[in-house]
Amino acid sequence: MRRADRLFRIVQLLRGRRLSTAAWIAEKLEVSARTVYRDVADLQAQGVPIDGEAGVGYRLTGGFDLPPLMFTTLEAQALVAAVRLAQSRLDRELALAAEDALGKIIGVLPPAARAAAEALPLYAAPWAKDPVSIERLGVLREAASMRRRIRFDYEDAQGAATSRIARPLGCYNWEAVWTLAAWCEHRTAFRSFRIDRMRTLDVLDEVYRDEPGRTLPDFLRQVRREWPARASSP
Structure with a gap:
């Protein structure tokens, strides 16, 4: 370089x-x-x-910027691949925004780079969507961005039902399912919830503030600490 x-x-x-x-x-x-x-x-x-x-x-520092960037052919192909892989897994609003953003980028590329990006021979098979979960994904994504508490009824893998109030921190895709990383007010601990196991979902008017020990970085640090033990267990 x-x-x-x-x-x-x-x-x-x-x-x-x-x-x-x-x-x-x-x-x-x-x-x-x-x-x-x-x-x-x-x-x-x-x-x-x-x-x-x-x-x-x-x-x-704030306020510094550079002129608009030009993408290389490989970078443009990477963007096309990312959108194709993610689009069927996103909520409708975000999926449409991803398609529009990609169209704007592709539209300003030189002809050769644009042709190479559009002809990328990499595709994602359609994902069997759960329409309710996909709709909830958009609600949870926005609730996490706005720091709004949520209330939901949940059914775990054994069929036990509980009602929870939680602070949504982030949504994670595991190929077949989406999960919500959250601080559970009921358990006063971090928990991950499968979105397809939520039976009801309401976004509350209560706005929460980040507190030490209850943030997404704290959740990720806990996962990293626990992962070696989980991976080694029979």
Whole structure:
């Protein structure tokens, strides 16, 4: 990779994250951390507003942007593949938005790149949708974004029914099903709920605030701690 391309890529990596360590950037670019330190210092000297320091992490300050980007043929194909794979699994509103966004991107590509992207020989078989679950996915996605508590009746794998109030944190696709990661007010603990096992769903007017120990990053840290034990159990 040319140095100019590497500097440009660093800016792209920084603009997509709140904080990026030199080690993470170095891994993405397949260079040493020392090279990243030197490149970031050069970008700062050229007036790119990068805050942070070695050993802590870097971020772009607000208001900085670059001219519209042009995608390579492979990048355009990756976008087409991502939309094709995800579209049948998304709620209708998000699926239509993904199709519209892809159309806008494809429309501004050079003819050769556009033809290569549209002719990508990679497709996803239609997914057997559960219309109720897909509709609830959109409701839960929006509730999580707006930090709104939810109330729902749930039936577990053994058929036991419970009523829950929870803080929706994020939705995860496991090929056959969608699950909701949430902080369950009933259990005062993190729980994952299969969306297709929700029998009712209401979004409450109550807005919750992120609290230490009850956020999505906390949920993910707990999953990472527990996963080795689960994977090794018979």
